[in-house]
Amino acid sequence: MYKAEVRGELIHGNKSYKQITREILTPFEAERPPKWWYVGIFLGVAMLITGLWSMYALVTTGIGIWGLNNNVAWGWDIINFVWWIGIGHAGTAFSIFLLILRQRWRASINRAAEAMTVFAVLCAGLFPMLHMGRVWDAFFILPYPNTRGPIWVNFNSPLFWDVVAISTYLMASGTFWYMGMIPDFASIRERTTSKLKRKIYSILSFGWVGTARGWLRFETAALLLGGLTAPLVVSVHSIVSMDFATSVMPGWHTTIFPPYFVVGAIFSGFGMVLTLMIIVRKVFKYEDFVTQGHLDAIARILTFISLIMGTAYLTELFIAWYGGTEYEMFTFMKNRITGDYTFAFWAMITCNAIIPQLFWFKKIRKNLAIVFIMSIIINIGMWFERYVIVVTSLSKDFLPSTWAAYHPTIYDKAFFIGTLGIFLLGLLFFFRFIPMMAISELKGISKETSIKKDEDHGKH
Amino acid sequence: MESTNIIGIYDDPDVVVAAAKKLRENNVRIKNVFTPFPIHELWEVLGLKTRLPVMTFLYGFTGLVVIYAFLYWTSVVNYPLKFGGKPLNTLSFVIIMFVGTIFVAVLFTLITFFVRQKIGPGKEVTMIDPRTTDDKFAIVIEKSPDLTDEDIRKITMILKETGAVEISEKARPDNYIEEEND
Numbered sequence: 001m002y003k004a005e006v007r008g009e010l011i012h013g014n015k016s017y018k019q020i021t022r023e024i025l026t027p028f029e030a031e032r033p034p035k036w037w038y039v040g041i042f043l044g045v046a047m048l049i050t051g052l053w054s055m056y057a058l059v060t061t062g063i064g065i066w067g068l069n070n071n072v073a074w075g076w077d078i079i080n081f082v083w084w085i086g087i088g089h090a091g092t093a094f095s096i097f098l099l100i101l102r103q104r105w106r107a108s109i110n111r112a113a114e115a116m117t118v119f120a121v122l123c124a125g126l127f128p129m130l131h132m133g134r135v136w137d138a139f140f141i142l143p144y145p146n147t148r149g150p151i152w153v154n155f156n157s158p159l160f161w162d163v164v165a166i167s168t169y170l171m172a173s174g175t176f177w178y179m180g181m182i183p184d185f186a187s188i189r190e191r192t193t194s195k196l197k198r199k200i201y202s203i204l205s206f207g208w209v210g211t212a213r214g215w216l217r218f219e220t221a222a223l224l225l226g227g228l229t230a231p232l233v234v235s236v237h238s239i240v241s242m243d244f245a246t247s248v249m250p251g252w253h254t255t256i257f258p259p260y261f262v263v264g265a266i267f268s269g270f271g272m273v274l275t276l277m278i279i280v281r282k283v284f285k286y287e288d289f290v291t292q293g294h295l296d297a298i299a300r301i302l303t304f305i306s307l308i309m310g311t312a313y314l315t316e317l318f319i320a321w322y323g324g325t326e327y328e329m330f331t332f333m334k335n336r337i338t339g340d341y342t343f344a345f346w347a348m349i350t351c352n353a354i355i356p357q358l359f360w361f362k363k364i365r366k367n368l369a370i371v372f373i374m375s376i377i378i379n380i381g382m383w384f385e386r387y388v389i390v391v392t393s394l395s396k397d398f399l400p401s402t403w404a405a406y407h408p409t410i411y412d413k414a415f416f417i418g419t420l421g422i423f424l425l426g427l428l429f430f431f432r433f434i435p436m437m438a439i440s441e442l443k444g445i446s447k448e449t450s451i452k453k454d455e456d457h458g459k460h
Numbered sequence: 461m462e463s464t465n466i467i468g469i470y471d472d473p474d475v476v477v478a479a480a481k482k483l484r485e486n487n488v489r490i491k492n493v494f495t496p497f498p499i500h501e502l503w504e505v506l507g508l509k510t511r512l513p514v515m516t517f518l519y520g521f522t523g524l525v526v527i528y529a530f531l532y533w534t535s536v537v538n539y540p541l542k543f544g545g546k547p548l549n550t551l552s553f554v555i556i557m558f559v560g561t562i563f564v565a566v567l568f569t570l571i572t573f574f575v576r577q578k579i580g581p582g583k584e585v586t587m588i589d590p591r592t593t594d595d596k597f598a599i600v601i602e603k604s605p606d607l608t609d610e611d612i613r614k615i616t617m618i619l620k621e622t623g624a625v626e627i628s629e630k631a632r633p634d635n636y637i638e639e640e641n642d
Contacts, residue, residue: 017595151541155553164555165559168563179573190593202582203582206579210494211492211494215497217510217573225566225569228520229566235558440498444498447474
């Protein structure tokens with residue numbers, strides 16, 4: 001049982017159910033979106049065009065236009081892929097782990113976190129697809145009966161596992177997200193006065209009416225989907241890490257990789273959730289729904305995960321020394337801690353393991369400006385982590401004669417900017433056309449988790 | 461379609477649960493309860509159960525078997541290609557089986573949910589009271605022909621006593637969701 005007196009209110013202001021519906025839908029029902037929304041759309045489209053230009057150049061010329069070379073065959077493409085997938089872990093980590101653990105505070109955050117997941121996974125999927133070079137042949141990766149033998153795809157390859165895992169993840173998180181929206185669409189359908197909106201949301205709401213049995217099935221289905229998808233959170237990034245760990249490259253060939261990647265993914269995902277929620281809460285005046293307590297909880301989780309990250313970094317270094325392999329030792333000591341990529345390595349350590357430790361202080365957790373900056377620092381740090389892993393290991397492997405430096409080209413950068421644009425546009429459309437919080441879930445928790453100020457306090 | 465419904469509107473989840481309990485105790489057949497969010501106690505009172513978890517398990521299990529059969533057939537029977545000195549029927553199939561099982565189970569659980577609930581894109585509905593998607597809770601009792609005036613009066617009384625803020629009688633809308641609770 002949730003004790004609001006002990007753990008703090010989840011929704012401030014003793015809101016009635018009507019108030020919750022109205023306040024969540026305020027930005028949605030506004031006549032026109034605010035000015036900054038148009039600015040954001042403009043920016044997003046500009047970024048998207050940059051990305052499309054890069055993709056066009058890539059498809060028409062070939063992946064030679066990227067900064068890759070014979071030795072460093074994976075560069076920004078895989079870095080950004082892993083980075084986006086990591087961010088994409090937030091939604092599921094949030095809504096599903098917290099759903100299974102019955103953490104009520106997820107109710108005001110899960111919708112946004114899941115939206116983020118879906119857009120991030122879409123961005124991530126672009127990188128390996130376009131890295132194939134001939135993107136129009138991308139369907140070759142699917143196991144279908146073909147005229148080439150029929151020769152099948154390699155079911156023992158982590159790259160194929162990736163395809164399976166990520167498409168499953170996208171399907172599962174997308175449907176889970178949509179299912180959660182159905183009752184809210186029904187609320188909009190019954191509320192709106194515009195004929196067009198009623199028509200659209202009538203279709204989107206699937207004819208939901210909210211009978212007792214309907215809700216029972218709905219909740220059961222949500223719990224089942226959550227239970228099924230929770231192992232997926234762990235498996236997707238484990239599989240991504242196996243792209244690296246099953247190779248023999250120094251710095252990659254380690255058993256710590258799967259847990260290390262999963263924790264890193266959840267870390268960056270939670271970081272992004274924090275960034276997003278601080279913005280949403282401020283801009284749309286959702287302070288009563290996303291309280292200090294919510295942000296505090298995320299910050300505390302980040303502190304803990306940051307400790308795990310630090311431990312993972314130290315473990316890698318220790319095993320490099322303890323394992324007695326000179327190549328491992330070289331990669332870690334001469335090519336990460338010192339050497340050409342020192343900056344990236346120390347940026348990773350500082351951003352991921354050291355700076356989040358500031359969250360130990362309550363004063364800092366309470367200062368949202370600092371929390372916001374730190375949440376961005378975390379995602380920069382996580383980008384550097386992937387950079388360190390990919391580039392240092394590949395650029396200097398076993399034979400000095402094959403050493404090569406890696407420099408991203410303008411096309412790499414433009415592509416990355418393009419995916420940022422997709423993400424931004426996705427979020428802006430989400431802000432405008434979808435209720436940003438799960439209204440029905442908020443109503444479900446509001447009574448139990450607020451402190452009543454009148455006389456029936458303590459009655460239930 | 462002559463029959464009409466008696467509808468009691470409530471505005472608090474705890475009150476509506478108590479009301480449903482009282483009605484059940486008086487052997488009144490509750491046709492339906494409309495709420496803006498799930499109320500767990502209500503399912504207990506109405507004695508609702510779902511077999512969805514069983515179906516999910518069956519889907520998952522079937523998915524697992526089918527996926528393994530597919531992997532075995534492609535890698536061992538249809539095109540046995542040895543590489544890396546690994547056996548054709550390898551342990552690393554586990555990964556695809558694991559993820560694939562989740563895929564199948566999630567997808568079919570959802571489909572089952574939509575099919576059983578009879579909802580889908582484009583379905584038009586008329587709600588018995590639109591406010592039940594906002595802040596009101598509605599208990600609907602069918603006024604079947606075998607109810608005497610006495611019974612109806614009793615039901616109305618119970619609804620009133622248990623704290624209904626509004627009691628009305630309404631003809632059922634054409635595409636009203638048919639749902640039996642017993």
